Amino acid sequence: MNKPIMHDPTFLAQPAVTATKADAAVITDLLGTLKANADRCVGMAANMIGVNKRIIVCQMGPLAVPMVNPVITKKIGAFTTEEGCLSLNGERRTTRYKTITVKYADQNFQTHTQEFSGWVAQIIQHEVDHCAGILI
Numbered sequence: 001m002n003k004p005i006m007h008d009p010t011f012l013a014q015p016a017v018t019a020t021k022a023d024a025a026v027i028t029d030l031l032g033t034l035k036a037n038a039d040r041c042v043g044m045a046a047n048m049i050g051v052n053k054r055i056i057v058c059q060m061g062p063l064a065v066p067m068v069n070p071v072i073t074k075k076i077g078a079f080t081t082e083e084g085c086l087s088l089n090g091e092r093r094t095t096r097y098k099t100i101t102v103k104y105a106d107q108n109f110q111t112h113t114q115e116f117s118g119w120v121a122q123i124i125q126h127e128v129d130h131c132a133g134i135l136i
Contacts, residue, residue, distance in 0.1 A: 045130030
């Protein structure tokens with residue numbers, strides 16, 4: 001389901017709490033909202049739709065991939081870039097990493113550890129920052 005986008009920086013700055021199987025509907029809402037905003041958005045965190053849970057979705061080519069309770073366990077190749085955000089106006093400078101390793105659960109709550117690089121790694125880092133209450 002397409003949900004309204006949260007713009008309140010006070011809410012967005014709160015660290016998200018661990019998601020459980022009871023939060024499965026949030027994944028559906030995030031996927032629907034990402035699809036509805038596909039012309040201007042490639043990733044989304046649950047707090048962007050007003051839910052303070054550690055759930056993100058990331059567009060990876062034609063697939064939108066949900067990640068529950070994602071944690072970046074390794075970072076390689078720091079670089080500085082500018083990013084925009086659907087929840088905030090304008091672009092801001094931030095540090096990202098070319099390659100990251102992420103531990104997360106899929107929408108069936110099965111645990112995975114996977115390496116990502118390039119654009120997908122940058123999207124994941126942005127959304128994991130949202131989960132930590134970090135606004136760029």
